[in-house]
Amino acid sequence: MRLLPGLKYLCRGISSDISGKASPVCTRLCAAQWTRACSRTSESTKESTQDSMMLKHLISKIKSTGPISVAEYMREVLTNPVTGYYQHRDILGSEGDFITSPEISQIFGELLGVWCVSEWMAAGKPRTFQLVELGPGRGTLVSDALRVFSQLRSVLKGSKISVHLIEVSPKFGDIQAQLLTEGQHLLHDPRSAIYKTGVTKTGLPISWYRDLQDVPKGFSFYLAHEFFDVLPIHRFQKTKQGWREILIDIEPKSPEKLRFVLAPHATLASKVLIQQRNDERDQIEICPEAGVIIQNIASRITEDGGAALIADYGHNGTKTDTFRGFRGHQLHDVLTAPGTADLTADVDFSYLRQMTEGKVTSLGPIPQHQFLKNMGIDVRLQVLLRNAADPNTGKGLIDAYDMIMNPEKMGKRFKFFALLPYNRVLSRQDTKSMKSGPTAPPVAGFSELQL
Numbered sequence: 001m002r003l004l005p006g007l008k009y010l011c012r013g014i015s016s017d018i019s020g021k022a023s024p025v026c027t028r029l030c031a032a033q034w035t036r037a038c039s040r041t042s043e044s045t046k047e048s049t050q051d052s053m054m055l056k057h058l059i060s061k062i063k064s065t066g067p068i069s070v071a072e073y074m075r076e077v078l079t080n081p082v083t084g085y086y087q088h089r090d091i092l093g094s095e096g097d098f099i100t101s102p103e104i105s106q107i108f109g110e111l112l113g114v115w116c117v118s119e120w121m122a123a124g125k126p127r128t129f130q131l132v133e134l135g136p137g138r139g140t141l142v143s144d145a146l147r148v149f150s151q152l153r154s155v156l157k158g159s160k161i162s163v164h165l166i167e168v169s170p171k172f173g174d175i176q177a178q179l180l181t182e183g184q185h186l187l188h189d190p191r192s193a194i195y196k197t198g199v200t201k202t203g204l205p206i207s208w209y210r211d212l213q214d215v216p217k218g219f220s221f222y223l224a225h226e227f228f229d230v231l232p233i234h235r236f237q238k239t240k241q242g243w244r245e246i247l248i249d250i251e252p253k254s255p256e257k258l259r260f261v262l263a264p265h266a267t268l269a270s271k272v273l274i275q276q277r278n279d280e281r282d283q284i285e286i287c288p289e290a291g292v293i294i295q296n297i298a299s300r301i302t303e304d305g306g307a308a309l310i311a312d313y314g315h316n317g318t319k320t321d322t323f324r325g326f327r328g329h330q331l332h333d334v335l336t337a338p339g340t341a342d343l344t345a346d347v348d349f350s351y352l353r354q355m356t357e358g359k360v361t362s363l364g365p366i367p368q369h370q371f372l373k374n375m376g377i378d379v380r381l382q383v384l385l386r387n388a389a390d391p392n393t394g395k396g397l398i399d400a401y402d403m404i405m406n407p408e409k410m411g412k413r414f415k416f417f418a419l420l421p422y423n424r425v426l427s428r429q430d431t432k433s434m435k436s437g438p439t440a441p442p443v444a445g446f447s448e449l450q451l
């Protein structure tokens with residue numbers, strides 16, 4: 001077992017504060033709450049009108065242009081500026097459609113903050129760095145990570161840190177700004193590249209964007225938790241004539257319903273994305289948007305330094321049909337009542353790796369329970385338990401730990417994957433004498449650790 005003395009030091013440097021309001025049980029949900037089916041009775045009539053508007057919009061689109069790709073369907077349903085699922089509602093938490101690890105346990109975001117500091121140290125402590133999060137939801141992860149930065153200010157002293165959030169949902173943008181800046185933010189033209197700026201509670205400049213391309217260049221840590229799984233996928237089926245794209249059409253017998261159909265000929269997507277493909281699977285999903293974003297991140301890391309940490313459910317190029325919907329914490333048919341449920345597909349980590357090959361090195365995917373264990377979650381839990389004011393708080397912390405760590409719950413299904421500059425993991429070699437220099441320190445989370 002290798003030692004990571006730096007990580008040990010960082011974990012000890014975090015305070016024993018239990019985040020949240022009066023009781024963390026209220027802000028971080030326990031296992032029982034997670035599985036509770038939610039009723040959407042609190043949703044306004046305006047939303048149900050928007051939901052049926054989405055179906056009408058899709059039907060008229062298909063009538064005018066013909067069957068649409070699954071990617072186009074996902075894009076419209078999730079991020080259409082007027083009626084998209086993510087645009088106007090807070091769908092996270094017990095009253096929403098699903099709950100995510102940072103919302104369950106404060107330790108999750110804290111350990112990701114520790115990971116960034118650990119990698120910042122391994123990179124030689126550059127004076128300036130950016131924390132960039134893609135799809136921050138309620139902003140809870142970044143809030144927990146920033147609290148760690150603030151607690152480790154003696155380690156980070158003198159460094160100039162800025163925060164950059166990539167978010168398409170105005171609703172989530174508002175929630176993030178409220179949590180992170182406590183109202184200390186300015187709204188800009190909603191159409192401009194930077195649509196909001198402010199100062200975080202911990203005194204750091206923060207900006208909001210819709211697109212990674214608009215984030216300034218510079219040494220950065222990129223975090224993406226449950227972001228890649230919402231990006232639009234194309235689905236393909238192997239046939240005797242070759243790969244054919246699965247499209248979405250109107251059900252002929254009930255014109256208010258949608259159905260999957262197979263494109264009779266090759267589509268642009270099947271020509272461009274599949275090419276010569278020897279795949280044992282007879283159905284595959286490809287997410288070109290994920291490919292573009294991950295290539296952009298890899299180029300930035302190559303040019304300016306930094307690292308990316310991606311956590312999501314996914315596979316290594318082995319699964320077939322993973323496209324599904326979630327509504328009220330239950331599985332929901334993807335073609336029924338579009339706009340009322342989240343749509344998601346497992347992330348293909350092998351595709352992300354392939355898209356970044358030659359630019360950066362990748363680690364993982366490894367299961368969430370392994371990553372968090374290596375990051376010292378057990379020690380952190382013990383510290384918080386010692387500080388718990390009452391048995392209820394302690395129980396909440398343990399339930400939350402169980403939910404994110406238990407392999408039967410979120411521990412195994414969710415995976416961690418990192419992108420790093422090549423020189424981060426190679427031993428520094430003297431190229432003239434071919435003698436190996438000091439080995440690079442292990443990357444936290446991806447190596448076993450003894451605290």
Ligand SMILES: C[S@@+](CC[C@H](N)C(=O)[O-])C[C@H]1O[C@@H](n2cnc3c(N)ncnc32)[C@H](O)[C@@H]1O
Pocket residue numbers: 078079086092100101102103134135136137138166167168169172210224225226227230231
């Ligand atoms: C499943 S939620 C995850 C939220 C958060 N990361 C968490 O773990 O709690 C997906 C997030 O990505 C945002 N999002 C969806 N599509 C996006 C896109 N194309 N560009 C940027 N953000 C997007 C959503 O608004 C939301 O904040």
